[in-house]
Amino acid sequence: MSVESSAPPVSRTQYVVERLKEDVASGAIKPGELIKQTVLAKRYGVSATPVREALRMLEADGVVSYDAHKGASVREMTPDTARDLYRLRAAAERTAAEMAVERMTPRGLEEIRAAHAALAAAQSAGTAAPAELSVLNRAFHFAIYRQTSPLIVQHLELLWARFTPGTTVWRHPADAAELQADHDRILDAIERGDAEAAGRLTADHVARASRIREQQPDLRASGADETENFSNA
Template identity: 75%
Template sequence: MTSRDRAAAPPLSRTAYVAERLKEDVASGAIKPGELIKQTVLAKKYGVSATPVREAMRLLEADGVLDYSPHRGATVREMTPDTARDLYRLRAAVEKVAAEMAVDRMTDAGLAAIKEKHAALAQAQRAGTASPAELSMMNREFHFAIYRQTSPLIVQHVELLWARFTPDTTVWRRPEDAAELQHDHDDILDALVRRDAAAAGRLTAEHIEHAARIRESEPDLRAAGHDERQDFERA
């Protein structure tokens, strides 16, 4: 959620406010996977007491964004191969529906905002001055300009899925991959302009599957954390 969106939104409880800020910091890479999260530091940073920070961290632990250990404390959950594959499959399904809904509910102003984010990313690629992390954040802005045409519920659900991938592990690193992903964006935008909900949904799902293939093909991007499946089966 941008500062403009936050200003337009209804007031949040302190816990919801902290949870929103935490998700933003995880998604932007300001808080990295495996990094210890200190309640006192976050309370000072967000200008709240320790109580809403503690409650927000519990919410994000329940959502799978954070891990908590009595001995170590809270950390951003590290990606595992199974988790990465599951997340991309979930993203493809959820964002397909979100793109279809966006077409149904999109206003002229909403479409203009989507075009603006698309053009900004295209310009950054042409200029060649943006870092991969910056391209990743601009990619996020393009996608969420689309999803914000749906409802806060949809946006919050998609945000939880995106929060597990940080800009420093982006698939937008190699220019050839970035060019292909932006071509996907061109096709998605064309479907949105034509108000073709089915095409927008299908192309969005294919785009996410494309990103998943890029991640799997590059060893230093492929998730390498401990596989959680056996732990889950024993629980």
Template identity: 75%
Template sequence: MTSSDMGAAPPVSRTEYVAERLKQDVASGAIKPGELIKQTVLAKRYGVSATPVREAMRLLAADGVLSYSPHKGASVREMTPDTARDLYRLRAAAEREATVMAVERMTPAGLETIREKHAALDRAQRDGAATAAALSLMNRAFHFAIYSQTSPLVVQHIELLWSRLTPSTTVWRHPPDAHELEKDHDQILEAIVRKDAQAAGDFMAQHIQRAYKIRESQPELRAAGSDEREDFGNV
């Protein structure tokens, strides 16, 4: 779920439109880490000129989503061990607080949506037919059904953190891990239902920490980029 799902969205500039589309393509795995992004291709895909594409790339580079140089072009940043560790620490803190806020502001309709997203992921796991990427997207839908009960500001902040991870590098690829992650979801939902905001937040933070441990335990998922400090400066 994106912030636009939370009500009537105000008009946006072409640059903002392209930036949002780019973030969605990165989050969905349509654009993969390290893949060279061509301005002309994106301009055609999004139906705009090259200028808003270039400006959107600059914005996402400043946010750390892209690596961008006027001479070399742009690509999705490769995850480094430092970045992965920092990202999950930030996610655990931000998503804990977002969950607490969500419980405090929960509406009956919001709770029903959360239940539906949880049930959809549970069915997909039990059926065993869904791909890891599909499970990852359903996991995202469950999380953002919760965060959508807060505010657009909170959702936008968490969306930015999530944009650094793609379904192609999901921790939902191995059934035993997916089962443990889904058990976490059970605990989170149970705490939400009983209106225990602090417990729900704590369970969410533990869930994010579990995901990080899974990622670190598997060579194919572990961040392998250079651990030199990333330069987020002149872009």
């Protein structure tokens, strides 16, 4: 989605937060990459102050790490973090899928069908890069989750931001075929109005993605696990 089509930002800081989330989710800013505040300020057309404040907000959310000497960077995925994120995602997305069915509108269902068809067509053509499939996969899921509420969508966006298209589980054709089959079953449950089945199938789908990442050496998170200190929280 282009920035021009977005609603006007509430504040410059919130605007930068949303732009940073988009750039992390799209892979424009990669895990471990040093984030230069001056570069971001120029890119987003703001001063250094809202960039600095936005980075602090994302640091509190766990998306960004900050070192007084090196500066800010997107947190690299660690094995423990990956497992925790998938467990959180499975629970949260199960609830979101159930809520989506309960609140479904005809227009919402058409958006979900269109997103599903776009990914299926790209996969069948066999010419889309894994990162492109990852972006289309995200579009399908969030077409579903947008039927819930902004609160739910914001929460899920934060969890999804930690996995970038460059580290997608849609990299191998056999895995992609299984994931797409999951999508077929999820869409079928949604069309039948079966909230329980849609939620269960979504949670199973997230669990499958977690297993794929664990089993593939080129996808498995390899960053150094760390123990957070919450004593001052």
